[in-house]
Amino acid sequence: MDILRFLTAGSVDDGKSTLIGRLLYDSKNILIDQLEALERSSKLREDGSVDLALLTDGLRAEREQGITIDVAYKYFSTPRRKFIIADAPGHIQYTRNMVTGASNADLIIILVDARNGVIEQTRRHSIIASLLNIPHIVVAINKMDLVDYAEEKFQTIVSDYNKVAEALNLKDINFIPISALDGDNIVEASKKMNWYQGPTLMHLLETIEVQSSVNLTNARFPVQLVLRPQVDELHDYRGYAGKIESGFFKKGDKIKVFPSGVPATIAAVEVNNKIADVAFAPQSAVLHLDEDVDISRGDMIVKEDDLLKVAQEIEALVCWMDEKPMQVRNRYILQHNSRREIVIIRDIKYRLNVNTLEKEDNISSAQLNEVVKVALKTASPLAYDSYRNIRETGGAILIDETSFVTVGAVLFQ
Template identity: 60%
Template sequence: MDLLRFITAGSVDDGKSTLIGRLLYDSKSILADQMEAIERASKSRDDGEIDLALLTDGLRSEREQGITIDVAYRYFQTTKRKFIIVDAPGHIQYTRNMVTGASNCQLAVVLVDARHGVVEQTRRHSLIASMLGIPHLVVAINKMDLVGYSQDVYSNICIHYNELAQKLNVGEVTYIPLSALNGDNVVDKSVNMPWYEGEPLLSYLETVVLDQDENLTDARFPVQYVIRPQTAELHDYRGYAGKITSGIFRKGDAVTVLPTGETSTIDAIEIAETHYDEAFSPMSVVLHLADDVDVSRGNLIVKSDNLPIVSQNVEALLCWMDSKPLKVGSKYTLQHGTFRTRCAVREIVYQLNVNTYEETVDVESLKLNDIARVILKTAKPVSFDPYSKNRVNGGAILIDETSNVTVGALMLQGEAE
């Protein structure tokens, strides 16, 4: 049974938490003790209905304010697939939380309130989903019950969002009208919208094809740990442990160690003391090389006939995640997989307006939640692929050297001139 990790995003009060609660409730994925706790907490409601949003708004401050603050993770499964739900905050000041939550997702559910249509946060979250290369996008037009289940309202929102999607160059977009509160088109097909010929949300989530999302072309292996036991019987043992982030490695493959450029061949592939002829993403393995080359944590082992970009001048899309502004010339630690190096912000090429998607040039600093294209100068060469080609090997973060806090999310684009 495969796994789908998806994120729900949207503006404040679009009904994200209620939608997730409805998915869990109608798919019978709630434990008995959870159900009892929710029922007790919902007794104070005038209508006597169960407050499904309580299933995700777990922090006390979230319950008090009635908003989602932190990224919440929920797990459930059906007979067809396992799911990890990432519930992202809707407030603009928590946009950075969506970036971190969405970075590993294969699908995004962007909620739109049928009464309000496409708003600023819809644009912001769609831009982030596009930047992060999420291959599948569902536009869930919620609260259809509050507009009389109108087909015209649904169609107008689809037209409006489609114009937005074309500007962002978003790939696959699926539109689903629903009411999370009443359960229309969430798990079961709605009788209130006979004009909608598509499938409900859960059916789509269960059947969306994920196989082509895995990159099995570009073989990349970031070294996490060098295994060299200091015992007599294992004196000659040298293995390199890590997780294959993309591609396929086979015994006998010619490989290159980056950034040093040393070459060798794969002598053995080991998993739990058992040897295999091949391994592929996302397996964790120990690679053995035929030659005694210099390999350490942070190095990247790749196939010699398929090399990534290796450069100290890196161009990237950046989402700034710190209250302290980023300024040209500022220095940070760049972490790319297991590799770390110091870097400086050489240039802000442009800042992206999340409402109009216009590019503003001659920008000298960025504030919290700003999105921009930047050029970084690194102390050591970085071995990476363009993010659009390989999400895992094209993603990186910036870390404040003083506080050790992650201050920026990077989508590496290519080598800067």
């Protein structure tokens, strides 16, 4: 089975915790002891119903006690697919947390309260989804039970959100009217909203095409390890191990090694210790070349005719994640796939308002949770892609040189 990684985003009291609990509860992914504890806690409720939000309350309590949790993950599965839910807080002061959770997400569920419609936080979550190029977006219009399951209210919100989507150039969007509290259109279709003929949330999550978000056109292979066993039976063995981030490779492909640009030809491809006809993203593989080339960890193997950016001066969006501000001329370690480079912040061009997309000029520093566009200069040439084109090779992190703490998420432009 494949894996769908998705992020949930919503304003306070939009029902995010209840939605996650409902998905786990209705798909029978709760252990018996968890269910018994849930039922005992729920006896305090006047109506005697199970409070599904309690399934994530433990995580919220940890945050309230001051324990740092960047992103909390929930795992569950159905006969069709495995799922990883990234549960990140939606407040503006936790922008860094949401960026962390969204960076590997195939899909985002944006919750909208049917009573309130599209609000500022809805737009902010959509802006972050756009910046991080999340392939699939589900707008779950929750609490339909509190607006009498009115189709008119649903259609109004759909119309309002489509204006936001058009402004942000969001593409694959699905709208589902739900009631997380009562389970309407979560796993089973709601009989109270016969006017809605689309899929339930669970059916959509099970059937949406994950592989459609994998780039099989542009071949990218960051080298993680050069394999030289140097034993008698493998005396001449030289292989380059790593994960294919996008595209595919096969025997006979003409390639170039970056940042040097040295050309070569693939002599063989290994997958799971066996010679394979082809290897493709996101497989791990070992590539063999027809001649010895000076390759080390951090180099990138790319097909000969594939366009790739190689530069020392780079523009990027950075989400700042540290209490200590980013300053112009500060020096950091840039971790890009398996490559590490020393980098200097040459200039901060503007700060991006994540609520309005306005660009605020005359910025000399970046504070915690702010998103800024910067000019970077690396110690040596770096091979990279635009994050908008290829997420896997278009993103990086900044690391503090002294503490080795991750201080920034980088999206190359």
